[in-house]
Amino acid sequence: MILLKQFCQWLNKCSLNAVRLLLASFMLISSQVQAQSLRVELRDADGVPVTGAVVEVLLPEALAAEYRAPMEWAVDQVDKEFVPEVSAVVAGSEVRFPNSDAILHHVYSFSPAKVFNIPLYGQGDNVDFAQMFDNPGVIEIGCNIHDWMLAYIYVGQSRLMAITDENGVAIINDIPAGERSYAVWHARLDTPDNVLQNDIVIPDSGVAEVQLQQALQRDRRIRRAPSSSQERYR
Numbered sequence: 001m002i003l004l005k006q007f008c009q010w011l012n013k014c015s016l017n018a019v020r021l022l023l024a025s026f027m028l029i030s031s032q033v034q035a036q037s038l039r040v041e042l043r044d045a046d047g048v049p050v051t052g053a054v055v056e057v058l059l060p061e062a063l064a065a066e067y068r069a070p071m072e073w074a075v076d077q078v079d080k081e082f083v084p085e086v087s088a089v090v091a092g093s094e095v096r097f098p099n100s101d102a103i104l105h106h107v108y109s110f111s112p113a114k115v116f117n118i119p120l121y122g123q124g125d126n127v128d129f130a131q132m133f134d135n136p137g138v139i140e141i142g143c144n145i146h147d148w149m150l151a152y153i154y155v156g157q158s159r160l161m162a163i164t165d166e167n168g169v170a171i172i173n174d175i176p177a178g179e180r181s182y183a184v185w186h187a188r189l190d191t192p193d194n195v196l197q198n199d200i201v202i203p204d205s206g207v208a209e210v211q212l213q214q215a216l217q218r219d220r221r222i223r224r225a226p227s228s229s230q231e232r233y234r
């Protein structure tokens, strides 16, 4: 009976210490990671919202590595267009390229960050043809058959990325507070490498808000061919 009493006292003490330790660890984690947000609104020279721009918070390498869980992603082909047109994935992610059309596509990239080639394939052919995107950068994806088909995959250093919506707004959450910088990329941004970069202070509480205005280059996309032909490739 005495033994049991001693055991209970010991257990009680242990649990108390365990709780204290758990609480201390939690407070330590809380003080290290302040989850805050950045809201970027991008407009062109005429004040029109720019959609499809990628915003990425740039972190020091050691910190970025903590936000680098690979993503599962797919760029589909629907009605002879890539869907979505702009993607943002973390370095180390695999991207699949399913073909949802009843015709053949031939997907390729000549971009230095990822060169690949998936010769003519149809719906269900080998299904996905996943490609690994290891290196940060922007990859331009085309189709050898349909010249107007174009997609961009922005490969970032961490998951702290977002793409501007129809209002030109991108919101990134869970950013560690502090002095940071961020990059904005858009295929037609009239800056070197289509990128602009700024510093920003992410506060301990609240949202850091930025409004940007930047001219776009002329749209050089190839116009889509009329779809009158019934040929298998067109």
Ligand SMILES: [Cu+2]
Pocket (backbone or CB within 6 Å): 080, 104, 105, 106, 143, 144, 145, 146, 149
């Ligand atoms: Cu195609």
